[in-house]
Amino acid sequence: MFEGMARASGRERGSPEQVSDRLRALDDAHARAGRAQKEMLRLLLELDRAGDLRSLGARDASHLLQLRYGLSAWKAHRWVAAARALRRLPRLSRALERGELGIDKVLELCRYAEPVTEAGLIAWARRVSLGAVRRRGDLAARASALQGAEIQRERHLGWWYSDGGRRFWLEAELPAADGAIVARTIERLAGRIPAMPGEEDAPFAGARRADALVALCSARVASDPDPDRATVVIHAQLAGLTSGTGGCEIQDGGVVHPATVQRLLCSCRVQSVHEDRSGGVLHLGRVRREPPAWMLRQIRYRDRGCTFPGCGTRAFTEAHHIRWFRFGGRTELGNLALVCSFHHRLVHEHGWSMRREPDGVLGWFRPDGTRYRAGPSPGIPLEPDTHDPPVLTAVG
Template sequence: MPGIARALHQLPLITEASAAGELSYSKVRAITRVIGTDTSALVRIAAQLAAGTSGIRNATVTDPGTAEKILLSIARHGTASHLETLIRAARQLIAPPEDLAARRSVTWRWADDGCLELRVRLTPDQGATLIAAIEAQTPKRKPTAPDPEPVPADLVERAREQEPGLVVDGVPARRADALLALVTGHTDAGTVVERGNAEVVVHVDASTRTARLDGGPTLAPATAARLACDAKVQLLLDDRTGNRMYLGRSRRLASDAQVRALTARDGQRCQFPGCPHTRYLNAHHIIPWEVGGPTDIDNLIMICSFHHKVVHEHGYEIDRVDGRWVFRRPDGTPVPDAAEPLSGKAESLVEMHARARLCIDHTTISSKWEGDSLDVDYVLSLLLLPKRITPAA
């Protein structure tokens, strides 16, 4: 986002069209990959031409103003997919396929807050395969009616309890969840209850009850408590000097017989109110295992991984009342049986547009595309002009 903002300082026509609601964010982002920054495609091609390292012969890059007008016309009369196609074609002029394959990589680092930052570089076809797999696992947001007035008092709680939870940006968060589902094998056609061999090792200090990932950062106590219920996690208890004492408890995880009983009692679905999940459920300890909670049928409940995290990390409590489960929020109020899905409010957006004297309606951002194919070679010929050869005297 900061890079796009910097690029727009060099692109007055694109900035004006975007402010007027004519261009979507996807189109603006695509354009800034071609022009507007020191690393954009046309700038890199121009540098290669000047250095004589480009595979393009007898060509020169058109001036920035003309390039901006060309790309603006394509954005207005085409789709974001057209611009992405143009970007791929321009970038392929920068590096041959063998160079792209040689630079493929996966790297990661632990951020200061303990989160993992992953960086992946793949060839175009490999990248398309990965994107298709992630998008296939990403739930599509269903259109909903506008939020009722006034705003519900439990808005924050409801947002926390509905996937993907309280997140900065819902779409990237859902894609992150989809990627993790692909890695763990948690696709739609899977088992009801999480079972299997341990994949993650967590060190728990026997005296302080602090926890950390094996080879990774320290974990929050609530996160460690949640992982204690997880069949994919191996708990390694250490003494004060860090020496290994013993591996878990024989009764930390529910037995096969208990899982069958839980499945029959809880109906093969997550017991959190309104949750539709029926796959990869966790047998959650109502009284936490690490504080002495037994792994008995009366102390276990089936919940999905998302609501397992909500319960542990936000202080929700669970009670069995008259043969049914009651979930209580941190303030003690019960979670409604089935809350209405949240949706955005359009009123504030309309007011903002009115203050800016913008007349934006449902047709403003519509493309003027009439269905014809994008001629990539023709567009590139406009951006990369034939170089004039001065005749010898």
């Protein structure tokens, strides 16, 4: 019995010639994969140059890779960086197409290769491990050491409004050690603070880092013992909000679009003020929070994360009114859905919409009304899954 099994095993392994043939076929498949990946990088560069990808539900090209193909944020950023770098690295591009180097080594080499060094780096990378290629990139990325005293003297932080008060600019220059504290604080905040409205995550993307900085400042302001002085106040006329045309003002400077205020109204403290024609206060309503804390907890338990298809992030999510306040939407569980800060902006400020079906499933729709579905286009042919169990049909 065991002798027969041994002979069968030998037949399965094949002769040296068969092994060699299979290895050549594997090499050919590797080269074909390299050509396909090079084509993906070329197309990715075209999308990256296109700029605004919000019509596809993504912040940028990196975010598109994460949503559509399931890449991690780290890997997606490396792909975009490589797509940009390969424009000036023809030898490295050919090495990927020919299968001389795999995609992982190419992604790392794109971090530090130059046209005058790429030939030597390709030969070196073929001899060493991926870890060695990555370590060299990490070393090359480190800034050269400068005199600490000079950097300390040149530290700076400033801000200003621009674009007629519509944009807020923040600029900082810090010593490396102080900057590391700022960066680590934002990263730790993203991982540790409760995901309450207005507190957003920053998973290594510029937009998310900006959101995390806002969340850090919001949390500090919210804990201030003097709430009147700490509160950021936005004045908005009811008529302008309902029509979507009226301007809204920040008390200390700057203006806000009504769509942004509509988004903020989903989860904030609101106080109504009734005024006469001359601006005199006739009635001052009480400050209320929308939605209440118990309802937020239930929504987070139900939805688990952002309800945008393919997103699912749990940090920095907000409760969104599916039917808006301005259209009579109520603050109740059936009219609320959990969304992350980016996709919340898509709905309020970029024309996307949501609809809850009778069975409770949420649908997301592009500005043109077509339903958004995560993943590659449905026109891509897929091989049937032969491992699925047979479908049994009951006939009555």
